[in-house]
Amino acid sequence: MRPLLGKHLINRYTLGIMSGTSLDGADLSLVRFKRDYSIAECHNSYARFPSPLRKELFEIVSSKVVSKEGLLRADKRLGTFYLKSARAFLRSLGAKAETLDLVGCHGQTVHHSAEGSGRAAADNVTLQIGSSDILAQGLGVPVLSDFRTADVAARGRGAPLAPLAHFYLFNIRRTGQLVINIGGISNMTYLPGTADVSDIVATDCGPGNMLVDQICLKSFGKPYDRNGRIASKGSVSEKLYRFLKKMSFLRKRIPLALGREQFGDDVVDSIVRHADTLGVDEDSVISTVTRFTAYCIARAARRCRKIDRVLLCGGGSHNMYLCDLLQEMFPGAKMHDSSVAGIDPDFVESIAFALLANLTVDGKPGNLPQVTGAAKRVTLGKMTLA
Ligand SMILES: Nc1ncnc2c1ncn2[C@@H]1O[C@H](COP(=O)(O)OP(=O)(O)O)[C@@H](O)[C@H]1O
Ligand SMILES: [Mg+2]
Structure with missing residues (x-):
């Protein structure tokens, strides 16, 4: 050695x-x-x-x-x-x-x-x-x-x-930054712009691409919603959205640590079945679940004051429909993917x-x-x- x-x-x-x-x-x-x-x-x-x-x-x-x-x-x-x-x-x-x-x-x-x-x-x-x-x-x-x-x-x-690594890679003094990683699960790290790592706030948020991927496979035989194209063809069903917001992990206190266990087959089946009962078309199921994904991220970040910029990373940062929703949810912040900080998302x-x-x-x-x-x-x- x-x-x-x-x-x-x-x-x-x-x-x-x-x-x-x-x-x-x-x-x-x-x-x-x-x-x-x-x-x-x-x-x-x-x-x-x-x-x-x-x-x-x-x-x-x-x-x-x-x-x-x-x-x-x-x-x-x-x-x-x-x-x-x-x-x-x-x-x-x-x-x-x-x-x-x-x-x-x-x-x-x-x-x-x-x-x-x-x-x-x-x-x-x-x-x-x-x-x-x-x-x-x-x-x-x-x-x-x-x-x-x-x-x-x-x-x-x-x-x-990842949060401590996010600190070393992205922290800028006196700038509030929210790093949002959208993998299978989504997680966020808030860097308030201080030098003290005990000021970092971070948590898993909810599903990242996991629910959309599984429903895409079931309904369209595709592994994921490329660039959010399917979602952008549908519209959000308020009834299905309300149903999704009843998921049990949302009752747990933040910070959370989530895994595939929370968003497995049984959860996907229940969403698809409920959407069927409501008569929601397949495109709109994807739009609604994508909106729910954005909601979980924004909810996890709601206690973070002073967000000057949002840095997106992970495969979900290529989903334009999801990125647009996130921009709406963080109206005061500049939204970029992490390449603006020199790191490929x-x-x-x-x-x-x-x-x-x-x-x-x-x-x-x-x-x-x-x-x-x-x-x-x-x-x-x-x-x-x-
Ligand atoms: N062009 C794209 N449009 C939409 N979603 C994408 C795109 N490219 C990748 N993804 C999503 O990103 C996922 C992979 O993200 P990744 O960050 O590797 O997650 P993980 O860390 O869970 O492996 C894919 O399964 C897919 O859902
Ligand atoms: Mg991956």
Whole structure:
């Protein structure tokens, strides 16, 4: 193993790998950070899951019971996919490949059930798969993975973890910024523009693309509503909208940590059935659920005063119908995607896990107790040596 802990931070090349609840594929970022964790150099690449792997993962994450054999096979297959994708990415960068020092791999969440914190956190559990050993052996560098369990062990909800990375990547003194990440689940980070990380406010908001994706697949055989085109053809059904606002997670106190568990098949079936009873056409179901997605985001952010600008990231930032709704909901703020701050909106999360891996290696905590409910700040992740 090459020296890592002693190596100067600004020379450390880190590969961040993220695959989120959308189950679309893996985002990869090769990043070199400056001493203050701002970005000195960054390259990005996306690797879509081949459909057999996506199907296998989808079955595991949406089943209540899975076989030990099935889970272990998926862990290995996903680790192998990450490795193949990382190798191809590094190859495409030529000489950069040899300079790799560290990997921060989020893995694929198979189960995340962590609604309580403090005393109510006893039953919190989280599991990410994607073999870190396969990555470490194959790339010859140490891999940090399993970022959420340290926070859960500290009686937190284990999510969201991106907020501290958002602070390092986007914070501007005296500017109120709301970072909204629209993945499968949506989460928001409010950066009030101070230097104190305990001022950060962040939470999961509700569904991101997850509900719209699943309904699109059911009704149109499409994996998602590209650029919000279907939604823009329909209109919002007030009755269906009111029905959606009765979802149980909206009765829970913010901050929240949400997962696929809250927006699974049963929820989707009940929405589609109710829309049918109301006679809402298929386009309008998508418009209404997209509006509900925007509502959940705005609701989560309603206590954030002084929002000067909103930075959108994640795949949902390409949904123009959703972006227009969000602009209406934050009338006083300038709305951009994160590229205005120099970061590709599709890779904020993979860069975030590269950054969190660096914090850990530098002995610094990566969670925020006011966000996850943890009893204290902890260093995140497990290291697998090459
Ligand atoms: N052009 C687009 N128009 C609308 N939605 C998009 C577009 N591109 C991606 N998406 C949405 O983004 C999702 C992937 O977002 P991503 O940020 O990778 O989420 P996750 O972190 O959950 O994997 C897709 O499943 C899709 O719903
Ligand atoms: Mg994704």
